[in-house]
Structure formats: C-alpha cells, structure tokens
Amino acid sequence: MNxxxxxxxxxxxxxxxxxxxxxxxxxxxxVVVWLFGYVAYKEDQNFQEGQKALRTFAYPWTITALLDNxxxxxxxxxxxxxxxxxxxxxxxxxxxxxAIVRGQSRAAYLATxxxxxTIICAAALLGALxxxxxxxxxxxxxxxxxxxxxVADGPSVPELxxxxxxxxxxxxx
Amino acid sequence: MHNSEVPxxxxxxxxxxxxxxxxxxxxxxxxxxGRVYGFLGPNGAGKTxxxxxxxxxxxxxxxxxxxxxxxxxxxxxxxxxRTGAVLEGVSFYPHLSGRDNLRVCAAISGGGCESRIGEVLxxxxxxxxxxxxxxxxxxxxxxxxxxxxALLHDPELLVLDEPTNGLDPAGMRDFRELVRRLAxxxxxxxxxxxxxxxxxxxxxxxGIIKEGHVIAEGPVAEMVHQADVMEMTVTNADAALEVLSQxxxxxxVTRDGSDRLSVEAPRARAAxxxxxxxxxxxxxxxxxxxxxxxxxxxxxxxxxxxxx
Ligand SMILES: Nc1ncnc2c1ncn2[C@@H]1O[C@H](COP(=O)(O)OP(=O)(O)O)[C@@H](O)[C@H]1O
Ligand SMILES: [Mg+2]
Numbered sequence: 198m199n200x201x202x203x204x205x206x207x208x209x210x211x212x213x214x215x216x217x218x219x220x221x222x223x224x225x226x227x228v229v230v231w232l233f234g235y236v237a238y239k240e241d242q243n244f245q246e247g248q249k250a251l252r253t254f255a256y257p258w259t260i261t262a263l264l265d266n267x268x269x270x271x272x273x274x275x276x277x278x279x280x281x282x283x284x285x286x287x288x289x290x291x292x293x294x295x296a297i298v299r300g301q302s303r304a305a306y307l308a309t310x311x312x313x314x315t316i317i318c319a320a321a322l323l324g325a326l327x328x329x330x331x332x333x334x335x336x337x338x339x340x341x342x343x344x345x346x347x348v349a350d351g352p353s354v355p356e357l358x359x360x361x362x363x364x365x366x367x368x369x370x
Numbered sequence: 371m372h373n374s375e376v377p378x379x380x381x382x383x384x385x386x387x388x389x390x391x392x393x394x395x396x397x398x399x400x401x402x403x404g405r406v407y408g409f410l411g412p413n414g415a416g417k418t419x420x421x422x423x424x425x426x427x428x429x430x431x432x433x434x435x436x437x438x439x440x441x442x443x444x445x446x447x448x449x450x451x452r453t454g455a456v457l458e459g460v461s462f463y464p465h466l467s468g469r470d471n472l473r474v475c476a477a478i479s480g481g482g483c484e485s486r487i488g489e490v491l492x493x494x495x496x497x498x499x500x501x502x503x504x505x506x507x508x509x510x511x512x513x514x515x516x517x518x519x520a521l522l523h524d525p526e527l528l529v530l531d532e533p534t535n536g537l538d539p540a541g542m543r544d545f546r547e548l549v550r551r552l553a554x555x556x557x558x559x560x561x562x563x564x565x566x567x568x569x570x571x572x573x574x575x576x577g578i579i580k581e582g583h584v585i586a587e588g589p590v591a592e593m594v595h596q597a598d599v600m601e602m603t604v605t606n607a608d609a610a611l612e613v614l615s616q617x618x619x620x621x622x623v624t625r626d627g628s629d630r631l632s633v634e635a636p637r638a639r640a641a642x643x644x645x646x647x648x649x650x651x652x653x654x655x656x657x658x659x660x661x662x663x664x665x666x667x668x669x670x671x672x673x674x675x676x677x678x
Contacts (some may be wrong), residue, residue, distance in 0.1 A: 204477035213467055291460045295519070296478045298425045298457065300450040306478075 201306070205313030209283065209309075215317060218275055222325035226263065230254045230332040238340060255342040259333035263326055283314055290370045376439040378403050378527050378558040379424065383433035386419050393419040395582040396433065401560055402576070403526075406553045408569030408590070409562040410668070411579035417562040418458050420579070421531045424560075425455055437527065454520030458531040461512070464505040468496055468515050471504055476521040483522045490518040494548060510541030517548065528552065530561040534568060546572045566654045566668050578668060600633050600640060602655040607631060617646060632660065 208351065209215055234254030235347055254257040265328040296306045337344050379401040386394040394416045401407045411417050420623045422428040424435050437449035462471040476484045491497045494514035499507070507515065511531050520528055530549075535541050544590045549559055549572050563569050569576055570590060577587040586593070604610040607629050614623050614633060620643070621634030629671060635643060637659050644654050 200477040200481045204474045207461055207470060207473060207477075208466065211470065264515075291457070292463070294427060294457055295460050295475070297427060298450060298453075298455045299479050299523075300447040301478060 201309040202313045202316070205310060209313070209317055214279060214282070215321065218279055219321050219324065221275065222321060223328050224326050227332060229263065230259070230329060230336055234259075234333070235336040235340060249341070251342065254333045254336040255340070256333065256337060256344050257346045259330065259337075263329045263333075273322075276321070280311075280314045284310070291359035296351075305356065375559065376403075377401055377436070378438060379407075379529075379560055380436040380667075381420070381433065382436070384420065384423055384430055384435060385432035386416075386423055386428060387431040391583050394423070394430075397579070397582075397584050399521070399577055399584065399587070401558060403558050404553065404556055405574045406549060406559045406561065406572060408573030408576040409560060409579065410564070410566060410569045410576055411562075412564055413578045415564075416582040417564075417579060418531055419582075421455075421457070421529055421560075421562060424529060425453070425457075426450065451523065452525055453527045453529060454523065454525035456516040456520050456531060456533050457530045458535075460516065462504045462515060462519075465503060467503055468507070468518075469500040471515065472519060472522065476522055479523045483524070486522055486524065489519075490521045491553070493521065494518045495544070508541075509536050510538070510544065513537065513541075513545065514548065521552075526558060528557055528559045528561075530559065532562050532564070534563065534565070544569065561640050598634065598636050599660040600635060600637065600643070601626070601656075601658055602631050602633060602654055603629050603661050604631060604647065605629070605653045605655070606651075609650060610647060613647055613650045613652060617643075 198316055222296050230253065237250035238254070239248055241250055253262040284307075293303060293306060296301055377400045379399065381397055381399045383396040383398060384394060385392070385396050397416075397420060399407075399409075399420075409417055409420070409435065419428065423430050424437070424442075426442055426449075437445075438452055440449055441450050463474065466474065469491065472487045472490070473484065476487065488497070491500050494517050496511060496514055496518065499511065504512070504515065517528075517530070517533070520530075534545050537545060546568070549561065553559055553574075561569075573590055575588065576590050576593060577584050579585070602610075607625060610631060611623060611625070614620050614631075614646060617635075619639065623634070624632045626632055633643070640657060640659075644657060649653060
C-alpha cells in the first residue's frame with residue numbers, strides 16, 4: 198500500500214502537469230490578495246468599496262475570502278481534470294494490466310492510485326492556501342493593518358470557523 | 371530445484387468463447403521446467419487469448435490452468451508471484467526513465483525487489499541507457515525493459531507474448547540471445563510468435579496453434595527431422611534399388627530421377643548403407659539426410675484453409 202503510494206508520487210512528481218497546476222493555483226491566490234485586495238484598497242477612494250477590498254486580504258477575513266473565492270474553488274475543477282487525466286493515461290498506457298499480472302486486483306490498484314491523487318491534490322490546495330495567507334500577511338503589513346485572528350466587534354475565531362464551514366461543502370448551518 | 375515430474379505450465383481442455391466466436395478450443399499444453407517453449411501460430415490464432423487465460427486476465431469458458439502444479443483457480447496470486455509476464459501492447463510511463471519505470475514496477479510487485487533493478491538492467495543490456503526517459507527508447511529497448519520488469523521478482527516462469535514483434539533483425543538476434551541466456555539460468559520460458567524461424571532458432575519445444583486448436587506439439591528437433599529419409603545420388607540406380615531391397619532395415623525407396631533415390635532408413639546407419647552399396651559395385655556420389663524444416667511442417671499443417 199505504502200509502496201504503491203510512493204510509486205504514485207514518483208510517477209506524478211516527474212510530470213509537468215502538477216507543477217503547472219500549482220503555479221496556476223498560486224497565481225489565482227495572488228490575484229485575489231494583491232489585485233482585488235491590496236491594489237483595490239489603495240486605489241479605491243470609496244470607503245465602502247475600500248472596506249470590501251480590505252476584507253479580501255486583511256486577517257482574519259482573508260481566510261474566508263481565500264476559501265470562498267470562486268477562483269480558488271474553480272481550480273478544483275482543474276484538480277478534477279488532473280485526476281481524470283492520470284486515471285485515463287493509466288488505462289491507455291496499459292499499465293493496469295501489468296499490475297494485475299503481478300497479482301494486484303484492479304480495484305486495489307485503482308484505489309491506491311485514487312488515494313495518491315487525493316493526497317497530491319490536498320497538498321496542492323493546502324499549499325496554495327498557505328501561500329495566500331502569507332501574501333495576505335505581507336499585504337496587511339504593507340497596508341498597515343494588524344495581523345490577528347481577533348476582531349473588535351467581529352466574530353470570534355470559533356464562529357469564524359463555522360462561517361467558513363459551509364464553503365467547504367453543502368453542510369446545513 | 372525443480373521437480374522434473376511436474377510441468378511448470380499445464381492447460382487442460384482450456385477453452386474460451388467470445389460470443390459466438392470460439393477463440394480457443396480445448397487446448398492441452400504442457401511445458402517442462404527449464405525449457406523454452408514456442409507457441410506458434412498465425413495472427414488471430416488465439417495466442418494472446420491463451421496467455422490471458424494462463425495469467426488470469428480472462429476467465430476460461432472451459433478447462434483450467436495449472437502453474438507449478440497449482441490450479442490457478444485457487445492459487446492465482448501464488449502462481450503469479452512465481453511468474454513474470456510481458457504482455458502484448460503493455461507499455462511504460464514515457465516520462466520516466468527506464469530505472470524509474472522499474473522502481474514503479476518493483477513497488478507494484480510488493481517491494482523487496484528494488485535491489486534487483488541494477489541486476490536486471492544489466493541482464494537485458496540497458497544499464498547504459500537506464501537514466502534516459504522511456505520516451506526516447508527504441509522498440510527493442512522497450513521490449514528489453516519489459517523483460518527486465520518481468521524478471522524483477524526473479525520468477526521461475528516467463529510468459530512472453532510476441533516479444534519480438536516489430537524488431538529489426540539485430541534486435542531479434544539480441545532478443546534471442548537474451549532468451550537463451552535466461553534458459554541457461556534455469557528459467558522456463560513460454561513465448562508466443564507468428565514467426566516460424568524465430569521459434570525454430572530460439573525454442574526447445576513448439577506448439578502450433580491454428581484457429582484456436584493446437585494442431586501439433588513436440589520438441590523442435592523432432593519436428594525438424596521428423597522423417598528419417600536420406601537422399602542419395604548413385605552410379606547405378608537400378609543396381610542400387612536391387613541392393614536396397616535386400617536390406618531389411620531399409621523402408622520405402624523412391625526414385626527421384628535417373629540416378630537419384632530417396633531412402634527411408636535410420637540416419638545412424640548411413641555408413642552401413644554406403645558399405646552395402648559399395649560391396650555391390652554401386653558407388654555414392656552424394657548422401658545426405660533430408661531435412662523436413664519446421665517451415666515445411668508449419669505450412670503443411672496451416673496452409674489448406676489459409677488460401678481463401
Ligand atoms: N476481447 C475479445 N472479444 C472478442 N473477440 C476476441 C477478443 N479477443 C480476441 N478475440 C478473437 O479471438 C481470436 C484470437 O485472438 P488472439 O488471441 O488475440 O490471437 P493472436 O494473439 O494469436 O493473434 C481472434 O479471432 C480475435 O478476433
Ligand atoms: Mg496476439
């Protein structure tokens with residue numbers, strides 16, 4: 198099991214696609230934080246709009262902004278493409294049969310493959326989120342905003358977690 | 371190491387039907403340890419089907435397969451652990467190097483054979499190109515990489531489905547040498563092919579399959595020298611006929627020309643034959659055994675229905 202996951206990492210790690218995908222994710226995050234956030238905040242004279250822009254990069258709102266952003270989730274479609282492409286190439290390369298004649302069941306082989314792909318996708322998404330949070334910290338410092346999870350008159354951290362939750366799935370409130 | 375009584379591979383009345391088409395009809399094969407067995411037949415004869423059944427990639431319509439004396443219906447994983455296979459149309463990951471592809475194969479095999487990668491690369495002669503991406507390999511190199519992958523877990527039996535398809539003559543020669551080397555190392559090799567001279571040069575035994583039926587099976591040497599017939603050119607054919615008719619171990623004698631005869635007699639007694647003729651003042655200007663080549667045999671058994 199562990200070995201086949203390792204093999205999966207070896208196979209994926211030497212393709213271009215995951216790196217390009219990750220760069221696109223980071224680019225999306227940069228656009229959100231810097232362009233829609235920092236630049237919009239600096240340029241906008243309108244107070245309302247400025248506050249909206251501020252909330253895309255200032256802590257703690259940046260967390261929900263990054264998770265909630267359509268562009269961020271849009272990249273998940275990319276992830277789906279990545280997953281299906283690795284699956285499809287596996288079949289067209291005829292490598293699954295090679296595994297079967299080595300005594301693996303088709304289901305077990307594909308399951309470990311799916312697990313490996315899931316791990317890679319999760320790592321890429323979390324990595325991009327981490328980069329986004331770093332960007333936000335940088336942008337906040339540049340804009341002279343505090344870097345804190347607590348907001349005066351705002352929701353507490355646990356409440357914030359709850360408000361971020363629905364964006365992860367279709368959980369009822 | 372091997373119990374020579376137990377065939378490494380044995381099929382019993384193995385049959386496979388695809389819808390209405392009978393691809394394999396009650397095939398009985400038996401491969402002895404340490405032999406190179408050629409499974410010879412024209413395209414569409416059922417070779418790949420038989421190999422898929424042997425390796426459990428397909429399930430038979432009837433009959434069963436035994437590997438190492440174990441029924442694959444109950445012991446498939448143990449059987450596959452001791453078998454290496456090169457399948458038709460199986461390829462590698464083009465973006466990985468030869469060595470990395472073997473790493474992937476080692477992981478799939480359950481580990482423990484990672485340490486053999488260098489050894490099998492050496493065996494198939496790919497050490498120098500092991501760091502290059504598979505994408506840049508020639509067909510012959512790919513086939514050798516496939517054999518390396520099949521050898522990783524040190525199997526007793528190798529099953530190769532048309533491994534020399536598409537190779538140039540030099541590639542074929544290298545491959546033949548590789549197979550002979552493996553046989554020399556005690557492996558049993560089952561190799562399918564539609565090329566007769568390839569089987570003739572590389573295999574100890576041959577099974578000929580046509581339209582799903584195995585129509586002949588036996589050692590290559592026996593099929594090549596099937597009949598003990600000698601051709602001779604003599605000084606006096608009439609006298610020779612007279613002399614030969616007196617010898618009780620001489621069978622049928624036929625006259626091929628004014629001074630040429632075909633004589634059915636054991637090849638080992640050729641010297642005796644020429645002495646008997648000389649004692650009667652009949653002299654030989656030529657005496658040679660007639661070789662029925664495997665090709666003659668193959669054409670004979672496969673041609674009638676091929677001429678459509
Ligand atoms: N999956 C399949 N479905 C239907 N017919 C098949 C299938 N596989 C093979 N056949 C048929 O079975 C026969 C034997 O094919 P195959 O074993 O591939 O021949 P060979 O490997 O000797 O060239 C052919 O007539 C082929 O068309
Ligand atoms: Mg075939």
